[in-house]
Amino acid sequence: MPKPIYVLNGPNLNRLGTREPQIYGSTTLSQVEEICREAAAGHALEFRQSNREYEIVDWIHEAIDRGDAIVINPAAYSFTSIAILDALKMFPGPIIELHISNIHRREQHYHKSYVSLAATAVIAGLGAQGYAVAVRAAIELKGRG
Numbered sequence: 752m753p754k755p756i757y758v759l760n761g762p763n764l765n766r767l768g769t770r771e772p773q774i775y776g777s778t779t780l781s782q783v784e785e786i787c788r789e790a791a792a793g794h795a796l797e798f799r800q801s802n803r804e805y806e807i808v809d810w811i812h813e814a815i816d817r818g819d820a821i822v823i824n825p826a827a828y829s830f831t832s833i834a835i836l837d838a839l840k841m842f843p844g845p846i847i848e849l850h851i852s853n854i855h856r857r858e859q860h861y862h863k864s865y866v867s868l869a870a871t872a873v874i875a876g877l878g879a880q881g882y883a884v885a886v887r888a889a890i891e892l893k894g895r896g
């Protein structure tokens with residue numbers, strides 16, 4: 752039985768597509784889920800979003816027990832959460848950190864992601880299509896063991 756890829760989304764991303772389209776585009780989170788499922792091409796996928804740090808930590812623990820790879824857009828928790836960093840450090844498989852926008856072109860407080868310290872790879876600035884790239888990369892990397 753293949754293990755799922757966990758696609759985890761952090762705070763405010765449930766509102767995607769409703770504001771700041773010049774930065775984040777107009778794709779909604781449910782359309783992002785479709786993009787991920789298409790990219791996964793039948794591979795099992797758990798797609799989740801939460802505005803609560805502890806819930807994301809719990810999902811990372813779940814992925815440690817039963818997941819193959821993690822794609823995570825931690826949103827604002829990227830820049831604040833040692834708890835998410837610590838949880839990700841326990842995950843043995845590939846971790847792709849994903850940002851819709853290019854965080855390095857933005858204000859200073861978006862430049863230092865704690866999550867990057869645990870990530871296998873970081874994708875930023877490809878818009879919603881970055882999720883497709885991330886899911887494909889996760890499938891490829893998990894296959895390398």
Ligand code: CA2
Pocket residue numbers: 762763764765766767768769770771775824825826827849850851852853854861
């Ligand atoms: O570019 C990304 O994907 C971000 O992770 C999004 C985060 C931001 O804190 C990061 O710096 C970069 C914020 C997401 C805000 O959520 C939105 C809600 C509605 C419309 C647009 C964005």
